[in-house]
Amino acid sequence: MMNVSQNTVSESGSSSNQYIADAVKEINFPFGLPGFEHLHRFSLEEIPNTPAFYFLRAVEQPLITLVVLDLRFFKLETPLQIPERDMRKLGIEVPDDMAKLTVIKIDKNSGRLTANIKAPILVNLKKKKGMQIILDDPALSTEYPLLQEK
Amino acid sequence: MRVTQSMITRNLVSNILESRKNMSDLEQTMATGKKIQKSSDDPVKFTMATRYRKTIKLNEMYLKNIVDARSWVSMTSGIVDDLYEHSLSAKEIALQAADASLNADIRENLTGKLDAIVDEMVSLLNTQYLGKYLFGGTKTKEEIPFSYDGSTISYNGDDGAITRRIAEGYDMTVNVPGSTFTDMGLIEKLIELRDALESNDTEAIRSSMAAIETNCNELLAVNSRLGSLKSQLTMTENRLEVSNTNLNSFISDLEDADLAEVITQYNAEELAYNAALQATANSFNLSILDYL
Numbered sequence: 001m002m003n004v005s006q007n008t009v010s011e012s013g014s015s016s017n018q019y020i021a022d023a024v025k026e027i028n029f030p031f032g033l034p035g036f037e038h039l040h041r042f043s044l045e046e047i048p049n050t051p052a053f054y055f056l057r058a059v060e061q062p063l064i065t066l067v068v069l070d071l072r073f074f075k076l077e078t079p080l081q082i083p084e085r086d087m088r089k090l091g092i093e094v095p096d097d098m099a100k101l102t103v104i105k106i107d108k109n110s111g112r113l114t115a116n117i118k119a120p121i122l123v124n125l126k127k128k129k130g131m132q133i134i135l136d137d138p139a140l141s142t143e144y145p146l147l148q149e150k
Numbered sequence: 151m152r153v154t155q156s157m158i159t160r161n162l163v164s165n166i167l168e169s170r171k172n173m174s175d176l177e178q179t180m181a182t183g184k185k186i187q188k189s190s191d192d193p194v195k196f197t198m199a200t201r202y203r204k205t206i207k208l209n210e211m212y213l214k215n216i217v218d219a220r221s222w223v224s225m226t227s228g229i230v231d232d233l234y235e236h237s238l239s240a241k242e243i244a245l246q247a248a249d250a251s252l253n254a255d256i257r258e259n260l261t262g263k264l265d266a267i268v269d270e271m272v273s274l275l276n277t278q279y280l281g282k283y284l285f286g287g288t289k290t291k292e293e294i295p296f297s298y299d300g301s302t303i304s305y306n307g308d309d310g311a312i313t314r315r316i317a318e319g320y321d322m323t324v325n326v327p328g329s330t331f332t333d334m335g336l337i338e339k340l341i342e343l344r345d346a347l348e349s350n351d352t353e354a355i356r357s358s359m360a361a362i363e364t365n366c367n368e369l370l371a372v373n374s375r376l377g378s379l380k381s382q383l384t385m386t387e388n389r390l391e392v393s394n395t396n397l398n399s400f401i402s403d404l405e406d407a408d409l410a411e412v413i414t415q416y417n418a419e420e421l422a423y424n425a426a427l428q429a430t431a432n433s434f435n436l437s438i439l440d441y442l
Contacts, residue, residue, distance in 0.1 A: 035393035
Protein backbone atom coordinates (compact mmCIF):
# COMPACT_ATOMS: atom_id res chain seq x y z
CA MET A 1 0.00 0.00 0.00
CA MET A 2 1.23 3.47 -0.86
CA ASN A 3 1.21 6.31 1.60
CA VAL A 4 -2.12 7.24 2.89
CA SER A 5 -3.00 10.55 1.33
CA GLN A 6 -4.17 13.32 3.55
CA ASN A 7 -7.60 13.33 2.05
CA THR A 8 -8.47 9.84 3.07
CA VAL A 9 -8.89 8.01 6.26
CA SER A 10 -7.51 4.54 6.51
CA GLU A 11 -8.33 1.64 8.74
CA SER A 12 -6.89 2.92 11.95
CA GLY A 13 -7.27 1.02 15.17
CA SER A 14 -10.88 1.57 15.99
CA SER A 15 -11.66 1.75 19.63
CA SER A 16 -15.33 0.97 19.30
CA ASN A 17 -15.59 -2.75 19.52
CA GLN A 18 -19.30 -3.11 19.66
CA TYR A 19 -21.45 -4.63 17.00
CA ILE A 20 -22.98 -2.07 14.77
CA ALA A 21 -26.47 -3.41 15.43
CA ASP A 22 -25.97 -2.64 19.12
CA ALA A 23 -25.35 0.97 18.24
CA VAL A 24 -27.85 1.34 15.45
CA LYS A 25 -31.18 -0.33 14.90
CA GLU A 26 -32.38 1.88 12.12
CA ILE A 27 -30.47 3.89 9.57
CA ASN A 28 -31.75 6.88 7.68
CA PHE A 29 -30.56 7.17 4.09
CA PRO A 30 -31.29 10.74 2.99
CA PHE A 31 -30.44 9.91 -0.63
CA GLY A 32 -31.89 6.42 -0.61
CA LEU A 33 -29.78 3.57 -1.92
CA PRO A 34 -28.96 3.36 -5.64
CA GLY A 35 -31.72 1.25 -7.15
CA PHE A 36 -33.97 1.96 -4.20
CA GLU A 37 -33.99 5.72 -4.23
CA HIS A 38 -37.54 5.94 -2.92
CA LEU A 39 -36.66 4.15 0.31
CA HIS A 40 -34.99 6.07 3.10
CA ARG A 41 -35.41 4.12 6.31
CA PHE A 42 -33.70 0.79 6.73
CA SER A 43 -33.54 -1.39 9.79
CA LEU A 44 -30.40 -3.29 10.65
CA GLU A 45 -31.13 -6.79 11.88
CA GLU A 46 -28.71 -9.39 13.04
CA ILE A 47 -28.76 -12.65 11.17
CA PRO A 48 -28.80 -15.40 13.79
CA ASN A 49 -25.47 -17.16 14.32
CA THR A 50 -23.74 -15.01 11.79
CA PRO A 51 -22.00 -12.14 13.50
CA ALA A 52 -20.92 -9.36 11.16
CA PHE A 53 -23.66 -10.17 8.66
CA TYR A 54 -26.88 -8.18 8.83
CA PHE A 55 -30.14 -7.75 7.03
CA LEU A 56 -30.59 -4.19 5.85
CA ARG A 57 -34.34 -4.08 5.53
CA ALA A 58 -36.49 -1.28 4.13
CA VAL A 59 -38.89 -0.25 6.87
CA GLU A 60 -41.56 0.87 4.40
CA GLN A 61 -41.16 -2.21 2.23
CA PRO A 62 -39.76 -5.09 4.27
CA LEU A 63 -39.45 -7.45 1.33
CA ILE A 64 -36.66 -5.22 0.12
CA THR A 65 -33.77 -6.53 2.09
CA LEU A 66 -30.09 -6.53 1.35
CA VAL A 67 -27.54 -8.62 3.14
CA VAL A 68 -24.62 -6.57 4.35
CA LEU A 69 -21.35 -7.36 6.04
CA ASP A 70 -19.61 -5.11 8.54
CA LEU A 71 -16.26 -4.41 6.88
CA ARG A 72 -14.62 -4.17 10.27
CA PHE A 73 -14.69 -7.93 10.32
CA PHE A 74 -13.49 -8.43 6.82
CA LYS A 75 -9.85 -8.08 6.02
CA LEU A 76 -9.15 -6.63 2.61
CA GLU A 77 -5.68 -6.75 1.15
CA THR A 78 -5.87 -3.00 0.82
CA PRO A 79 -8.12 -1.23 3.29
CA LEU A 80 -10.70 0.99 1.67
CA GLN A 81 -9.78 4.63 1.54
CA ILE A 82 -12.82 6.71 2.32
CA PRO A 83 -12.67 10.25 0.90
CA GLU A 84 -13.05 12.92 3.54
CA ARG A 85 -15.70 14.71 1.53
CA ASP A 86 -17.98 11.65 1.84
CA MET A 87 -17.44 11.54 5.58
CA ARG A 88 -18.29 15.23 5.77
CA LYS A 89 -21.50 14.66 3.85
CA LEU A 90 -22.58 12.31 6.59
CA GLY A 91 -21.30 14.58 9.34
CA ILE A 92 -18.72 12.05 10.48
CA GLU A 93 -16.12 13.81 12.60
CA VAL A 94 -13.92 10.95 13.70
CA PRO A 95 -13.44 7.57 12.03
CA ASP A 96 -14.72 5.84 15.16
CA ASP A 97 -18.17 7.23 14.48
CA MET A 98 -18.21 5.52 11.13
CA ALA A 99 -19.16 2.00 10.15
CA LYS A 100 -18.57 0.59 6.71
CA LEU A 101 -20.89 -2.03 5.32
CA THR A 102 -20.64 -3.94 2.10
CA VAL A 103 -23.54 -5.41 0.16
CA ILE A 104 -23.39 -9.17 -0.22
CA LYS A 105 -24.59 -11.15 -3.17
CA ILE A 106 -24.90 -14.84 -3.78
CA ASP A 107 -23.27 -15.65 -7.06
CA LYS A 108 -25.83 -17.38 -9.25
CA ASN A 109 -23.40 -19.83 -10.77
CA SER A 110 -21.05 -20.76 -8.00
CA GLY A 111 -23.37 -20.22 -5.03
CA ARG A 112 -20.54 -18.30 -3.40
CA LEU A 113 -20.82 -14.98 -1.67
CA THR A 114 -19.38 -11.83 -3.17
CA ALA A 115 -19.12 -8.34 -1.73
CA ASN A 116 -19.50 -5.01 -3.48
CA ILE A 117 -16.43 -3.30 -2.08
CA LYS A 118 -16.47 -0.70 -4.85
CA ALA A 119 -19.56 0.87 -3.29
CA PRO A 120 -19.48 0.57 0.49
CA ILE A 121 -22.27 1.88 2.66
CA LEU A 122 -21.05 4.40 5.20
CA VAL A 123 -22.95 4.82 8.42
CA ASN A 124 -22.66 7.65 10.89
CA LEU A 125 -23.17 5.68 14.09
CA LYS A 126 -23.99 8.77 16.13
CA LYS A 127 -26.48 10.34 13.77
CA LYS A 128 -27.73 6.98 12.47
CA LYS A 129 -27.40 8.26 8.95
CA GLY A 130 -26.13 6.29 5.99
CA MET A 131 -25.05 6.70 2.41
CA GLN A 132 -23.72 4.36 -0.24
CA ILE A 133 -20.66 5.85 -1.84
CA ILE A 134 -18.78 4.91 -4.97
CA LEU A 135 -15.02 4.73 -4.73
CA ASP A 136 -12.91 5.92 -7.64
CA ASP A 137 -10.35 3.12 -7.48
CA PRO A 138 -10.86 0.99 -10.63
CA ALA A 139 -9.14 -1.93 -8.89
CA LEU A 140 -12.11 -2.35 -6.56
CA SER A 141 -14.66 -4.92 -7.64
CA THR A 142 -18.42 -4.91 -7.22
CA GLU A 143 -18.16 -8.69 -6.94
CA TYR A 144 -15.26 -9.30 -4.63
CA PRO A 145 -15.24 -12.94 -3.54
CA LEU A 146 -15.50 -13.24 0.23
CA LEU A 147 -13.17 -16.18 0.15
CA GLN A 148 -10.17 -16.29 -2.13
CA GLU A 149 -9.57 -19.59 -3.85
CA LYS A 150 -6.61 -21.37 -2.39
CA MET B 151 -62.06 -52.71 -18.28
CA ARG B 152 -60.00 -53.34 -21.29
CA VAL B 153 -56.60 -51.74 -21.28
CA THR B 154 -56.18 -50.26 -24.69
CA GLN B 155 -52.99 -49.45 -26.41
CA SER B 156 -53.82 -45.78 -26.24
CA MET B 157 -54.31 -45.85 -22.45
CA ILE B 158 -50.92 -47.46 -22.03
CA THR B 159 -49.34 -44.84 -24.20
CA ARG B 160 -51.07 -42.06 -22.31
CA ASN B 161 -49.85 -43.34 -18.96
CA LEU B 162 -46.40 -43.80 -20.24
CA VAL B 163 -46.25 -40.30 -21.61
CA SER B 164 -47.51 -38.73 -18.41
CA ASN B 165 -45.00 -40.74 -16.36
CA ILE B 166 -42.21 -39.60 -18.57
CA LEU B 167 -43.35 -36.02 -18.34
CA GLU B 168 -43.55 -36.24 -14.56
CA SER B 169 -40.10 -37.68 -14.20
CA ARG B 170 -38.68 -35.11 -16.55
CA LYS B 171 -40.12 -32.37 -14.40
CA ASN B 172 -38.46 -33.85 -11.31
CA MET B 173 -35.23 -34.18 -13.16
CA SER B 174 -35.35 -30.61 -14.23
CA ASP B 175 -36.02 -29.40 -10.68
CA LEU B 176 -33.10 -31.44 -9.49
CA GLU B 177 -30.89 -30.21 -12.27
CA GLN B 178 -31.75 -26.65 -11.42
CA THR B 179 -30.97 -27.18 -7.77
CA MET B 180 -27.67 -28.78 -8.65
CA ALA B 181 -26.77 -26.12 -11.13
CA THR B 182 -27.36 -23.22 -8.82
CA GLY B 183 -27.01 -24.70 -5.40
CA LYS B 184 -30.28 -23.10 -4.52
CA LYS B 185 -33.45 -24.57 -3.22
CA ILE B 186 -35.78 -22.39 -5.15
CA GLN B 187 -34.96 -21.53 -8.70
CA LYS B 188 -38.39 -20.44 -9.77
CA SER B 189 -39.51 -17.55 -7.68
CA SER B 190 -42.91 -18.31 -9.21
CA ASP B 191 -43.24 -20.46 -6.09
CA ASP B 192 -43.88 -17.21 -4.26
CA PRO B 193 -46.02 -14.83 -6.30
CA VAL B 194 -45.18 -11.72 -4.31
CA LYS B 195 -41.46 -12.31 -4.65
CA PHE B 196 -41.91 -13.27 -8.26
CA THR B 197 -43.69 -10.02 -9.05
CA MET B 198 -41.08 -7.99 -7.28
CA ALA B 199 -38.15 -9.82 -8.88
CA THR B 200 -39.74 -9.36 -12.29
CA ARG B 201 -40.26 -5.67 -11.74
CA TYR B 202 -36.69 -5.08 -10.65
CA ARG B 203 -35.35 -7.22 -13.49
CA LYS B 204 -37.04 -4.79 -15.85
CA THR B 205 -35.33 -1.92 -14.07
CA ILE B 206 -31.98 -3.68 -14.44
CA LYS B 207 -32.58 -4.17 -18.17
CA LEU B 208 -33.52 -0.53 -18.52
CA ASN B 209 -30.42 0.56 -16.63
CA GLU B 210 -28.30 -1.62 -18.89
CA MET B 211 -29.77 0.21 -21.85
CA TYR B 212 -28.95 3.56 -20.24
CA LEU B 213 -25.41 2.33 -19.61
CA LYS B 214 -25.03 1.50 -23.32
CA ASN B 215 -26.39 4.93 -24.21
CA ILE B 216 -23.84 6.49 -21.87
CA VAL B 217 -21.00 4.76 -23.70
CA ASP B 218 -22.36 6.10 -26.97
CA ALA B 219 -22.96 9.57 -25.53
CA ARG B 220 -19.43 9.65 -24.18
CA SER B 221 -17.99 8.89 -27.64
CA TRP B 222 -20.01 11.71 -29.17
CA VAL B 223 -19.06 14.18 -26.49
CA SER B 224 -15.38 13.19 -26.51
CA MET B 225 -15.10 13.30 -30.29
CA THR B 226 -16.84 16.66 -30.33
CA SER B 227 -14.72 18.15 -27.61
CA GLY B 228 -11.53 16.90 -29.28
CA ILE B 229 -12.48 18.72 -32.44
CA VAL B 230 -13.55 21.87 -30.62
CA ASP B 231 -10.09 21.76 -29.07
CA ASP B 232 -8.49 21.61 -32.52
CA LEU B 233 -10.71 24.45 -33.76
CA TYR B 234 -9.51 26.49 -30.80
CA GLU B 235 -5.85 25.81 -31.57
CA HIS B 236 -6.33 26.79 -35.19
CA SER B 237 -8.16 29.96 -34.21
CA LEU B 238 -5.28 30.86 -31.94
CA SER B 239 -2.86 30.46 -34.84
CA ALA B 240 -5.10 32.68 -36.95
CA LYS B 241 -5.00 35.29 -34.21
CA GLU B 242 -1.20 35.11 -34.23
CA ILE B 243 -1.26 35.74 -37.96
CA ALA B 244 -3.50 38.76 -37.45
CA LEU B 245 -1.13 40.04 -34.81
CA GLN B 246 1.79 39.88 -37.21
CA ALA B 247 -0.23 41.32 -40.07
CA ALA B 248 -1.39 44.29 -38.00
CA ASP B 249 2.03 45.78 -38.56
CA ALA B 250 1.40 48.21 -41.41
CA SER B 251 5.04 48.21 -42.52
CA LEU B 252 4.89 44.60 -43.78
CA ASN B 253 5.97 44.11 -47.35
CA ALA B 254 3.80 42.42 -49.95
CA ASP B 255 5.73 39.11 -49.86
CA ILE B 256 5.24 38.60 -46.16
CA ARG B 257 1.55 39.49 -46.39
CA GLU B 258 1.13 36.98 -49.16
CA ASN B 259 2.87 34.36 -47.11
CA LEU B 260 0.56 35.06 -44.15
CA THR B 261 -2.46 34.91 -46.42
CA GLY B 262 -1.36 31.48 -47.59
CA LYS B 263 -1.02 30.27 -44.02
CA LEU B 264 -4.45 31.60 -43.20
CA ASP B 265 -5.97 29.87 -46.20
CA ALA B 266 -4.51 26.59 -45.02
CA ILE B 267 -5.98 27.15 -41.56
CA VAL B 268 -9.42 27.84 -42.98
CA ASP B 269 -9.29 24.70 -45.13
CA GLU B 270 -8.21 22.64 -42.16
CA MET B 271 -10.98 24.05 -39.94
CA VAL B 272 -13.67 23.47 -42.57
CA SER B 273 -12.58 19.88 -42.85
CA LEU B 274 -12.70 19.55 -39.04
CA LEU B 275 -16.24 20.92 -39.06
CA ASN B 276 -17.18 18.20 -41.56
CA THR B 277 -15.83 15.37 -39.41
CA GLN B 278 -17.79 12.15 -39.44
CA TYR B 279 -18.10 9.75 -36.55
CA LEU B 280 -19.39 6.28 -37.40
CA GLY B 281 -20.69 7.59 -40.69
CA LYS B 282 -22.46 10.57 -39.17
CA TYR B 283 -21.53 14.21 -39.38
CA LEU B 284 -20.78 15.51 -35.90
CA PHE B 285 -21.69 19.11 -36.64
CA GLY B 286 -24.73 18.92 -38.92
CA GLY B 287 -27.27 19.19 -36.14
CA THR B 288 -29.84 16.46 -36.72
CA LYS B 289 -28.85 16.31 -40.39
CA THR B 290 -26.13 13.79 -39.80
CA LYS B 291 -26.11 11.98 -43.13
CA GLU B 292 -27.79 13.87 -45.94
CA GLU B 293 -25.21 16.37 -47.05
CA ILE B 294 -21.89 17.74 -45.93
CA PRO B 295 -22.64 20.30 -43.19
CA PHE B 296 -20.22 23.00 -44.26
CA SER B 297 -19.50 23.83 -47.86
CA TYR B 298 -16.72 26.26 -48.67
CA ASP B 299 -15.88 27.49 -52.15
CA GLY B 300 -12.80 29.48 -51.24
CA SER B 301 -14.63 32.71 -50.60
CA THR B 302 -17.88 31.98 -48.74
CA ILE B 303 -18.90 29.30 -46.29
CA SER B 304 -22.43 28.01 -45.96
CA TYR B 305 -24.02 25.79 -43.36
CA ASN B 306 -26.35 23.09 -44.65
CA GLY B 307 -27.27 21.53 -41.31
CA ASP B 308 -29.79 22.62 -38.70
CA ASP B 309 -29.56 23.60 -35.05
CA GLY B 310 -31.23 20.42 -33.84
CA ALA B 311 -30.13 18.50 -30.77
CA ILE B 312 -29.01 14.88 -30.82
CA THR B 313 -29.93 13.30 -27.54
CA ARG B 314 -29.24 10.10 -25.70
CA ARG B 315 -31.42 8.91 -22.84
CA ILE B 316 -28.99 8.25 -20.05
CA ALA B 317 -31.38 7.94 -17.14
CA GLU B 318 -35.05 7.79 -16.43
CA GLY B 319 -36.54 10.97 -17.89
CA TYR B 320 -33.17 12.48 -18.74
CA ASP B 321 -32.15 12.99 -22.35
CA MET B 322 -28.69 14.46 -22.64
CA THR B 323 -27.84 16.57 -25.66
CA VAL B 324 -24.58 15.16 -26.94
CA ASN B 325 -23.93 17.24 -30.05
CA VAL B 326 -22.86 20.78 -30.78
CA PRO B 327 -24.78 21.85 -33.88
CA GLY B 328 -22.78 23.63 -36.58
CA SER B 329 -24.99 26.68 -36.13
CA THR B 330 -23.06 27.34 -32.93
CA PHE B 331 -20.03 28.08 -35.09
CA THR B 332 -21.84 30.02 -37.79
CA ASP B 333 -23.52 32.14 -35.09
CA MET B 334 -20.14 33.24 -33.78
CA GLY B 335 -18.78 33.59 -37.33
CA LEU B 336 -15.96 31.18 -36.65
CA ILE B 337 -14.93 30.83 -40.29
CA GLU B 338 -16.45 34.09 -41.52
CA LYS B 339 -14.13 36.15 -39.33
CA LEU B 340 -11.14 34.31 -40.75
CA ILE B 341 -12.30 35.03 -44.28
CA GLU B 342 -12.69 38.69 -43.32
CA LEU B 343 -9.16 38.67 -41.97
CA ARG B 344 -7.86 37.20 -45.19
CA ASP B 345 -9.65 39.82 -47.26
CA ALA B 346 -8.25 42.53 -45.00
CA LEU B 347 -4.79 41.05 -45.42
CA GLU B 348 -5.12 41.06 -49.19
CA SER B 349 -6.19 44.67 -49.25
CA ASN B 350 -3.66 45.57 -46.54
CA ASP B 351 -6.36 47.22 -44.44
CA THR B 352 -4.75 47.48 -41.02
CA GLU B 353 -7.91 48.76 -39.39
CA ALA B 354 -9.90 45.78 -40.63
CA ILE B 355 -7.12 43.39 -39.59
CA ARG B 356 -7.25 44.72 -36.04
CA SER B 357 -10.99 44.36 -35.78
CA SER B 358 -10.84 40.79 -37.19
CA MET B 359 -8.21 39.98 -34.62
CA ALA B 360 -10.50 41.10 -31.80
CA ALA B 361 -13.36 39.06 -33.23
CA ILE B 362 -11.17 35.96 -33.53
CA GLU B 363 -10.09 36.36 -29.94
CA THR B 364 -13.73 36.49 -28.86
CA ASN B 365 -14.33 33.30 -30.83
CA CYS B 366 -11.45 31.60 -29.08
CA ASN B 367 -13.08 32.34 -25.74
CA GLU B 368 -16.41 31.05 -26.99
CA LEU B 369 -14.77 27.82 -28.11
CA LEU B 370 -13.30 27.44 -24.64
CA ALA B 371 -16.77 27.93 -23.18
CA VAL B 372 -18.20 25.27 -25.51
CA ASN B 373 -15.51 22.86 -24.38
CA SER B 374 -16.05 23.49 -20.72
CA ARG B 375 -19.75 22.69 -21.23
CA LEU B 376 -18.70 19.45 -22.91
CA GLY B 377 -16.37 18.76 -20.02
CA SER B 378 -19.18 19.02 -17.53
CA LEU B 379 -21.26 16.67 -19.69
CA LYS B 380 -18.43 14.15 -19.45
CA SER B 381 -18.37 14.27 -15.67
CA GLN B 382 -22.16 14.01 -15.58
CA LEU B 383 -21.90 10.90 -17.72
CA THR B 384 -19.36 9.34 -15.38
CA MET B 385 -21.44 10.11 -12.31
CA THR B 386 -24.59 8.72 -13.89
CA GLU B 387 -22.72 5.66 -15.07
CA ASN B 388 -21.38 4.97 -11.57
CA ARG B 389 -24.78 5.39 -10.05
CA LEU B 390 -26.45 3.07 -12.58
CA GLU B 391 -23.79 0.43 -12.08
CA VAL B 392 -24.21 0.48 -8.33
CA SER B 393 -27.99 0.44 -8.74
CA ASN B 394 -27.75 -2.68 -10.84
CA THR B 395 -25.37 -4.31 -8.40
CA ASN B 396 -27.75 -3.56 -5.55
CA LEU B 397 -30.76 -4.77 -7.51
CA ASN B 398 -28.96 -7.93 -8.58
CA SER B 399 -27.88 -8.63 -5.02
CA PHE B 400 -31.40 -8.09 -3.84
CA ILE B 401 -32.96 -10.36 -6.47
CA SER B 402 -30.31 -12.97 -5.99
CA ASP B 403 -30.92 -12.99 -2.24
CA LEU B 404 -34.67 -12.78 -2.70
CA GLU B 405 -34.71 -15.91 -4.77
CA ASP B 406 -32.60 -17.84 -2.40
CA ALA B 407 -34.69 -20.14 -0.28
CA ASP B 408 -32.97 -19.49 2.98
CA LEU B 409 -30.22 -16.99 2.79
CA ALA B 410 -29.53 -17.04 6.50
CA GLU B 411 -28.91 -20.75 6.24
CA VAL B 412 -26.52 -20.25 3.35
CA ILE B 413 -24.59 -17.69 5.32
CA THR B 414 -24.50 -19.87 8.38
CA GLN B 415 -23.19 -22.79 6.36
CA TYR B 416 -20.77 -20.48 4.71
CA ASN B 417 -19.53 -19.37 8.08
CA ALA B 418 -19.16 -22.84 9.41
CA GLU B 419 -17.68 -24.61 6.44
CA GLU B 420 -15.65 -21.99 4.72
CA LEU B 421 -14.55 -19.54 7.31
CA ALA B 422 -13.24 -22.16 9.64
CA TYR B 423 -10.21 -22.82 7.53
CA ASN B 424 -9.87 -19.47 5.90
CA ALA B 425 -8.69 -16.39 7.60
CA ALA B 426 -10.07 -14.03 5.02
CA LEU B 427 -12.79 -12.97 7.35
CA GLN B 428 -11.37 -11.79 10.59
CA ALA B 429 -11.16 -8.87 12.86
CA THR B 430 -9.24 -6.11 11.21
CA ALA B 431 -8.50 -4.33 14.40
CA ASN B 432 -6.52 -6.72 16.53
CA SER B 433 -6.48 -4.18 19.27
CA PHE B 434 -9.71 -5.47 20.65
CA ASN B 435 -9.16 -9.10 19.75
CA LEU B 436 -12.57 -9.55 18.34
CA SER B 437 -12.79 -12.06 15.57
CA ILE B 438 -15.55 -13.69 13.68
CA LEU B 439 -13.73 -16.94 14.37
CA ASP B 440 -14.55 -16.65 18.03
CA TYR B 441 -18.15 -17.13 17.25
CA LEU B 442 -17.96 -20.23 15.12
